[in-house]
Amino acid sequence: MIATSNTVTSSREIVPATKGRARISCIGTRSFLLEAPGEFDLPAQRWIWALAQTVKGWADIAEVIPGMTNLLAIFKETPEDPELVTGRLLEAWNKAGSLDLAGKIIEIPVHYGGTSAIDLPAICDFCGLSDREVVRIHYEASYRVFALGSAPGFGYLHGLDPRIYMPRKTVPSLRMEKGSVTIGGMQTGVAMLTGPNGWNSLGHANLQMFDPASATPALMAPGDTVRFLPARIEL
Secondary structure, rough: OOOOOOOOOOOOOOOOOOOOEEEEEOOOOOOEEEEEEOOOOHHHHHHHHHHHHHOOOOOOEEEEEEOOOOOEEEEEEOOOOHHHHHHHHHHHHHHHHOOOOOOOOEEEEEEEEHOOOOOOHHHHHHHHHHHHHHHHHHOOOHHHEEEEEEOOOOOEEOOOHHHHHHHOOOOOEEEEOOOOOEEOOOEEEEEEOOOEEOEEEEEEEOOOOOOOOOOOOEOOOOOOEEEEEEEEEOO
């Protein structure tokens, strides 16, 4: 490895999604979820990163959690008037520019195929490609870390080639191994924990992605660039 220089439950929508306008929902009593309009792409994520910098500076904010083209703002107290909060968030969104985080480059050696690639045949069937084509397309791409979440250190990676998009499983695997390199819809990632997982595995990485004893526990951070290296291909 070379490194150089969200679970949301029930929500109540209070600003509907329209073209060019963000959607805001109440999550409980103190939290508000802003979702960017349009595609799940890098331009939208850059606006989210910029918005996060602005909202972090508000005196009444307890925590700001940027997600995949969305942002969760958690307030210290329950706002008396939620509509005023949505107005502040929309104003901040409209004023936010584009912020491209200067992240590091992370290279992750991967053992493609083998016993860990439990879903590679299904990916091939769905995409109409051979196992070698799927693997090659996966490791030739360059990915950006949009956000962390789901499990400690898990990075949501953008940049997967549309030719190997694969829907998440309707019935999750009960025990997918930690380190499994997976595809879920239009995203790819590395499993942080051994356990149930609805993504599709095509390989395995032994690199430690999260160290709770470290000053910076998560290897990945928003803005980082990730490249998968074919350390071994067993097909």
